[in-house]
Amino acid sequence: MFRDEKLKDAPAPLPIALHGEAILRQTAIEVRQFDAELTHLAEQMSASMLAAKGVGIAAPQIHSPLAMFIMASRPNDRYPDAPHMAPVVVVNPQILNASSELNAGEEGCLSVPGQRFVIQRHEKIEVRYQNLQGEWQQGELSGFIARIFQHEFDHLQGITLLERSQMPEQQPNLRKEVVQNQVSLKHTAKEGNAQ
Numbered sequence: 001m002f003r004d005e006k007l008k009d010a011p012a013p014l015p016i017a018l019h020g021e022a023i024l025r026q027t028a029i030e031v032r033q034f035d036a037e038l039t040h041l042a043e044q045m046s047a048s049m050l051a052a053k054g055v056g057i058a059a060p061q062i063h064s065p066l067a068m069f070i071m072a073s074r075p076n077d078r079y080p081d082a083p084h085m086a087p088v089v090v091v092n093p094q095i096l097n098a099s100s101e102l103n104a105g106e107e108g109c110l111s112v113p114g115q116r117f118v119i120q121r122h123e124k125i126e127v128r129y130q131n132l133q134g135e136w137q138q139g140e141l142s143g144f145i146a147r148i149f150q151h152e153f154d155h156l157q158g159i160t161l162l163e164r165s166q167m168p169e170q171q172p173n174l175r176k177e178v179v180q181n182q183v184s185l186k187h188t189a190k191e192g193n194a195q
C-alpha cells in the first residue's frame, strides 16, 4: 500500500509551529489540487522533519493548513526501537477502523519541544488516504507506525500531544473521530460517483 514518494531534499527546513500557535488548533483543509505545489510542500515538510530529527510531521507544523502529513519512522535517540520505513506522504487521511486493544507508549512532538508524554493509542488501525498523485491507498497499520499515524492525524484535527495527554477519556475521543471519518468517507464516495 505504501509507495515511496521520491522527495527531493532540496528545500531549506522551515521553522516548526509551536504549541499555542493558532495553526495547530484548527482543523486542516482537504487537499484538492495534486500538483507541483503540493509536492513542493511535501519536500519542505520532509526537510523540516529531518532537520528536527522527527519521525513524522504534519503540514500545520510548518504553518500550512492542508490535511497532509509524512510518516518516516527510523531509530534515533528519542525512539531507539523505532522500525525503519521509507517516508510515506499521507494526504486527506481517514481512520476507517481502530482495534479496541490500546497501547500506552511515550511520545514527543516537534511542536512541544523537550517534553514526553505517555499516550494511549490503538494497536491497529485501518486507514485510507491519498498519495501525492491523488491515488487512494488503503491498508492496516500496527504498533509504532500506527502510533505515528494517530499522532499526525491528531494534528490535522487541531489536537497536539499536550491536549491529547490531558484528555481523560482518550478512547471515546478517538472513537468519535472514527465515526466522523466514516461519515465523511461515505460523503466522499458519493462525490466520487457524481464525477
Ligand SMILES: [Zn+2]
Binding pocket: 108, 109, 110, 111, 151, 155, 161
Ligand atoms: Zn506532533
